[in-house]
Amino acid sequence: MKQWxxxxxxxxxxxxxxCVQQLGPVIPWLNDFKKTPQDPGWHAEGNVHIHTGxxxxxxxxxLVTGAAYIEGEKRQSLILAAIFHDIGKTRCTRKMIxxxxxxxxxxxxxxxxxxxxxxxxxxxxxxFSVIWTVLGLVGEHQTPKMxxxxxxxxxxxxxxxxxxxxxxxxxxxxxxxxxxxxEAIPQQLDYIEQxxxxxxxxxxxxxxxxxDELYRLxxxxxxxxxxxxxxxxxxxxxxxxCASLKGAIAKLSRHKDEHAHLFLLCGPxxxxxxxxxxxxxxxxxxxxxxxxxxxxxxxxxCQDNPELVVAMAQQKLKCYLREKHTVVWDATNLRQDYxxxxxxxxxxxxxxxxxxxxxxxxxxxxxxxxxxxxxxxKEIVAAQIAKYQFPRVSDVHHVIAVDGEGNILFESN
Numbered sequence: 001m002k003q004w005x006x007x008x009x010x011x012x013x014x015x016x017x018x019c020v021q022q023l024g025p026v027i028p029w030l031n032d033f034k035k036t037p038q039d040p041g042w043h044a045e046g047n048v049h050i051h052t053g054x055x056x057x058x059x060x061x062x063l064v065t066g067a068a069y070i071e072g073e074k075r076q077s078l079i080l081a082a083i084f085h086d087i088g089k090t091r092c093t094r095k096m097i098x099x100x101x102x103x104x105x106x107x108x109x110x111x112x113x114x115x116x117x118x119x120x121x122x123x124x125x126x127x128f129s130v131i132w133t134v135l136g137l138v139g140e141h142q143t144p145k146m147x148x149x150x151x152x153x154x155x156x157x158x159x160x161x162x163x164x165x166x167x168x169x170x171x172x173x174x175x176x177x178x179x180x181x182x183e184a185i186p187q188q189l190d191y192i193e194q195x196x197x198x199x200x201x202x203x204x205x206x207x208x209x210x211x212d213e214l215y216r217l218x219x220x221x222x223x224x225x226x227x228x229x230x231x232x233x234x235x236x237x238x239x240x241x242c243a244s245l246k247g248a249i250a251k252l253s254r255h256k257d258e259h260a261h262l263f264l265l266c267g268p269x270x271x272x273x274x275x276x277x278x279x280x281x282x283x284x285x286x287x288x289x290x291x292x293x294x295x296x297x298x299x300x301x302c303q304d305n306p307e308l309v310v311a312m313a314q315q316k317l318k319c320y321l322r323e324k325h326t327v328v329w330d331a332t333n334l335r336q337d338y339x340x341x342x343x344x345x346x347x348x349x350x351x352x353x354x355x356x357x358x359x360x361x362x363x364x365x366x367x368x369x370x371x372x373x374x375x376x377x378k379e380i381v382a383a384q385i386a387k388y389q390f391p392r393v394s395d396v397h398h399v400i401a402v403d404g405e406g407n408i409l410f411e412s413n
Contacts, residue, residue: 001026002125008076013060016053019083027120030083032090039104044181048086055082055179059171067171077130078168081137082175088113088138114139115390123361128409131359132401136164137172139390144173144195145188154202155240159394161204162238162412170196211413214245225256230413231352231397238394252350260321260351263328264342266391267358268384269376270369272404276356277330279406285320285327287313290374300374314345321349334388343395353396360404368404 004022008014014022016033024030033049043051059082063070070078088109096105114135121131140163147156160166170192177188199205211230218229232255233248242248263281265273277286290300292309313329320327333339339355346353360368362385369381393399393412401410 005076005124005126008079009072010075012079013056016049016056016083019056020049023083023124026123027084027087027117029087029090029116033087036090036093037104038089038093038106040182041103042180042182048089051180052083052086053179055085055175058178059175062171062175070168070171073127073130074133074165074168076126077133077137077165078171080130080134081141081168081172084113084117084134084138085110085141085172085176086113087116091116110139110142111389115388118359118388118390119362119365119385122359122364122403128401132410133165133168135390137168140164140169141172141176144169145191147198148191148194153240155238157198157202157204158234159238161199162234162394163392165206166199166204167206170199214249217245217249221256228256228259228352229253232350235397255350258324260324260346260349261326261354262317262321262342262346262351263326263354263356264333264339264396265328265330265356265358266333266339268332268334268365268388269381270365270367270372271358271360272368272402272406273330273332273356273358276358276402276406277328281328283326285325286330287316287320287327288330289313290330314341317342317345321346321351332384334384336389336391339391339395352398354398354400355391355393355396356400356402357391357393358402358404359409364404 001022004012004014020030020033033052034047036048038047038051045051045054056079059079063075063078067078086106086109088111089106092106092109092112094105094107096103098105117135117138121134124131140160143160143164146152147160157166160169173192173195174189177185177192196205211234214230214233215226218226221229229249229252232252233245236242236248236252237245242251263284265276267273274288289309292312293302294300296302296309296312297304313331317327317329329342331338333342343353365385366378366381369375369378399410399412400408403409
């Protein structure tokens, strides 16, 4: 397996059948490609297996022509993203009535696929940089066209560049569009070319939002103020609330020297969150939903009245943020609707937000939970993994990815 994956860095061009043969035993949803139908209007070629094979063939042609400069781990990442880009369709595909006609749809398949792969890819012998890149490409592979269709501004492109490699997204979507038979393919390819034009115009091609000028403008500030301004200025630019670096700096400067900082943990039970808190967050104010359950019911595992537990935790958080504390929120935070209110509370207080994403294989998660002092029933951990929603990293200022042993795998600039 390791040798096969390494060959993707160089000149290997495996067929879809070979990819499923190699990866299917480790990534089970791949084995469902042949029985996952697609709408004939968009995919007259047939099921997901056929389409993915065509996408790979188109990508291999691009990799010896316009994308020939892509080598090494980026080549490996791009091929893996092409293999996995529609894996979410195996669980999201359904028949729907649209304008009186039956159509086949796979809503949110890109997000579902990324969330599934977040734990599955950790089983493969890959550098974490490749895993992180693949997750970004799979989760955002539909976004380039949507930015153009919806006439989004520069901020939306900056935000996307924080979630995925803009250039690799372009090549993946080229292959995705060319590797199908369906409606309006020339129009879709034109959207992709417009996406590239906007990325180049905004200085985002081959890189995320450049902060070189920002560093120059804040070089005289203290390290703490620099960290705050760098993070929030980029956030302000991507939200479109300020069009220039100087304007954003002026707007945020009054909070630069005294501000709160929220560390929000994200991962299922047993993945090592509490161990991380003990190792890295011992000098922070801490909010633990388990500790509140213990305080209320005398049992950390008690699930009675969860609304009260969350309300008490949020009240504590509001107090800590108002008092400019550095605070860690120690809970699973598996879904976007759990995380968004916490982001909003922190933003209301002009706080920095760091998201700590925990990633490990399912085997490691179950093992970690079994070895805990307060183990959670296995079926609850399984349900947590099933409902997990990989975070949108552009929703926060700073991201840290951590493995089940507490090792830092990735840290954003």
